Amino acid sequence: MTIKKVAYIFLSLLIVSIIYFFFACDNEKDVDIEPPTVSITSPIDSQIVYDEFSIEASAVDDEGVNMVEFFIDGMIRPGGVDISSPYQYIWNTTDEQDSSFHSIYAIAYDRSNNFGISDTVTCIVDNTGRLPLAVDIYEPSDIKKHSMMLKWEQSIDKDFKEYRLFRNTSDEWDSTATLIVAIHDIETTFFDDTGLNADSSMVTPWGLEENRAYYYRVVVRDTLGLDGVSNVVSATTKLPEPVILKESYQSTKYSVKISWYSTTEDVRYFRVHRSKIENMESSLSDSVGIASPYETTFIDTGLTALSVYYYRVFLIDSAGYSVGSNIIRVQTIGVQTIELETPTEKDIAKCSITLRWTRSIEEDDTDYILYRAKHSGVTVQDSLVIVIGDKDVTIYSDIQLEQGETYYYIIYLKDSRGNLSASNEVSATTLKIQPLPISSIGIEKYEATLQWEKYPDTDFDRFILYRGLNAGFDTSYANKKYYFYDVNLTQFTDTELDLNTGYYYKFFVFDTFGYGAFSEVSFQTKCVQAVEIKDVEPFNDQFFRLTYTMNRADKDFDHYSIFRSDSTPDVDQNSLLVSTVPSRSDTVFDDYVHMEQLKQYFYRVYVFDERGNSCSGSNVKGDTLNSPPDSVTLYFQSSTNTTIELRWSKNQNIDFLRYDLYRCPHDDFTKNSTDAIKIASLYDKDLTSYIDQNLPSGVVCYYRIYVFDIGGLYTASNIVCGYTMP
Known part of the structure; x- marks a missing residue:
């Protein structure tokens, strides 16, 4: 093992140990400290490897393997980490020197970051005399009528010489396959096949043949002349793109004008087909005309009115290939349809309706035939109003109609061949004579003035005013009836009324057609104005x-x-x-x-x-008020040795009640004085004298008389002195 490899292993172990230390300090109880087991299963020790070689490893752990790293000569190559089983790494050995020795080992990590290191195996790279690695060619793209684009992956061969692209018309590869191109740049991995071969010949003058299947493969050739052959792909060239017929068209009774959208195809001409059936084919017997490459419309003549036809346009390109458009349905028109206008307010009167319609544009003579009904769905079975032979006359007033009636109309257009077309149906309701609102003004005791609005129309005949004494009275029993024939009259004063009486009026207006309408008003005449x-x-x-x-x-x-x-x-x-x-x-x-x-x-x-x-x-x-009674004047009349006689003036008050006579030993007293004595109460107003008896002789007495009224008020007289004789 080299010093470099040992240093790298030591550094890796150190890093893993530090990570393990921190995790162990964080949770000492449930730490997984068992490393995974890993081994290299391919190659085996001293094995010769070549081309793209798959290095494979086996790794197991009780907690699960997280990833495996592959080391070649102590280094991880790009892509040298695998996170799922089977664990492998594809090694391109062509990048290495032939007969060179290389060491391989793997490190496996579990989910607790424990790691295990495999044994090291040694292998020998030797690509001497090997065929170049084949590349994958992709499905053709950008497919057109005469060309398509080919692309493939780049070769990794160290002694690459060229790509050789072959075309075939079948998947049987023999000497009939055509070399299209040889490309010496290893990085150029595409080619647009336009039908030009490597020997400068052409498949057709326009490129590839239209609507034809072609097969392709790429050969990688090295400097020793060895070839690596790719997979095979195929695609079919296209036909011309059909034009699209527009659904809209123009038609008359005997012709149709169709149109289509412009195209970018190499058009030689357009062929127009017409049929009476929808499922038309490409039979030349249906052809009715040719259009130049620059035209997008076609007028077909000699047709039958009110008939259905189907059209299709075939595009013929420069190579002679043809393709048909969509099929459209057209129909020739019949007699022009007239549009009846809905009558407006100005067109409707009480006994007439004015109708208007669009003018006929038929090239031959036509008649307007107007029908009327009192129901919707007017037909020729209903009332014929008029036939008008002048196509410039587009207005007619229908008169002598009933008031307040709804009428329905339809107009037929008839051409010189007797063909008919019906318009839309319109309706209108004639007006009714309207009552004139009437009101009362200036109501007095014996008269009242009535007024109404002026009659607005020119068909005035008369006014009739009925008067009754009950609401809703029958005009046959009206107690008064007035006739007026002046249309400008808007006021009338009825002077034959009684005061404080309720009157009811019905006011009729009649037109010259005999129709009438009435309004009503009622009021009560005044009585004499009361005062309070x-x-x-x-x-x-x-x-x-x-x-x-x-x-x-x-x-x-x-x-x-x-x-x-x-x-x-x-x-x-x-x-x-x-x-x-x-x-x-x-x-x-x-x-x-x-x-x-x-x-x-x-x-x-x-x-x-x-x-x-x-x-x-x-x-x-x-x-009435209660004032104190008038006082009387008291007199000393005479005396004896035991009596004193008194007299007074008579009280004149009508509410007199009585006289009260008081005596006192001194001259300054009232009836409330303690020493005053009431000696008499006299209820006779006419009594004006009194004798005080049983007095001692030689005594002096003082007297006062009080007058009381029925309200309890009183007045006092003067005080007089009297004496008895000794």
């Missing part, structure tokens, strides 16, 4: 001042009537008439009629117009 009492203000227990709103609405105002009741809040015209006020603006009234204090009175104001109709507002109540 705003305030009832009592004054001096004797009268009230009433303030009420003014009647402004009634042009025929006549007077206010004011009624009062002291027994019921429901004041009506049977209650007491307090006053009649003729002035509209006089809205303040003083009721001076004598009334009792502390009593409720009820008022209501009625408004009367010139026709005697009236209306009233709400009842309003008022309460």
